[in-house]
Amino acid sequence: MLSIPVAAWAFFKPVRIVAPELAGLSCLDDTLCIDDLSRTREAAKLYDEALQFVDASVGAIENKPRVIFCSSDACSESFNLGNRAGMTIGTFGIVINSRGWKPFYVRHEMIHHLQNEQLGMFAAWTKPKWFFEGMAYSLSEDPRSKLSEPFEQYRSQFERWYTSVGKERIWSEARHL
Ligand SMILES: [Zn+2]
Numbered sequence: 001m002l003s004i005p006v007a008a009w010a011f012f013k014p015v016r017i018v019a020p021e022l023a024g025l026s027c028l029d030d031t032l033c034i035d036d037l038s039r040t041r042e043a044a045k046l047y048d049e050a051l052q053f054v055d056a057s058v059g060a061i062e063n064k065p066r067v068i069f070c071s072s073d074a075c076s077e078s079f080n081l082g083n084r085a086g087m088t089i090g091t092f093g094i095v096i097n098s099r100g101w102k103p104f105y106v107r108h109e110m111i112h113h114l115q116n117e118q119l120g121m122f123a124a125w126t127k128p129k130w131f132f133e134g135m136a137y138s139l140s141e142d143p144r145s146k147l148s149e150p151f152e153q154y155r156s157q158f159e160r161w162y163t164s165v166g167k168e169r170i171w172s173e174a175r176h177l
Pocket residue numbers: 108112132133136
């Protein structure tokens with residue numbers, strides 16, 4: 001069980017998330033890093049809105065996540081983002097790529113951060129994918145009426161489960177999945 005996160009650790013180059021300055025990024029504080037300083041206000045607004053949204057409608061975040069906003073492809077590539085709009089590594093941080101600068105994408109990744117806080121770093125590998133991704137797509141209020149598969153199915157499955165479980169019991173029930 002230990003070998004998988006260690007492999008992911010190597011693959012996602014988390015040193016860049018822990019020390020983004022080493023990757024040539026500017027960090028305004030512990031929580032916000034950016035490659036294009038001219039977009040700082042936009043990034044800060046996305047960050048604050050997403051944090052408030054997740055706190056209020058999903059669950060309380062214990063430690064504010066570090067979010068790295070990439071504008072350039074070179075920045076995204078340095079984190080091995082591939083074609084993903086965003087990526088969350090445990091509770092170390094979140095990277096948003098150039099097409100991920102949208103409220104629902106930032107909320108989606110902050111929900112993954114909250115999941116990792118609540119369930120631990122290993123849960124993403126041991127719990128069902130429909131729970132992790134379905135929850136993030138559903139509760140971020142992703143506006144796409146139909147997602148590409150398997151994510152559409154994950155979202156439907158999560159929503160059926162969530163209706164029967166309810167917001168108050170989400171984490172206690174998730175621990176049994
Ligand atoms: Zn996701």
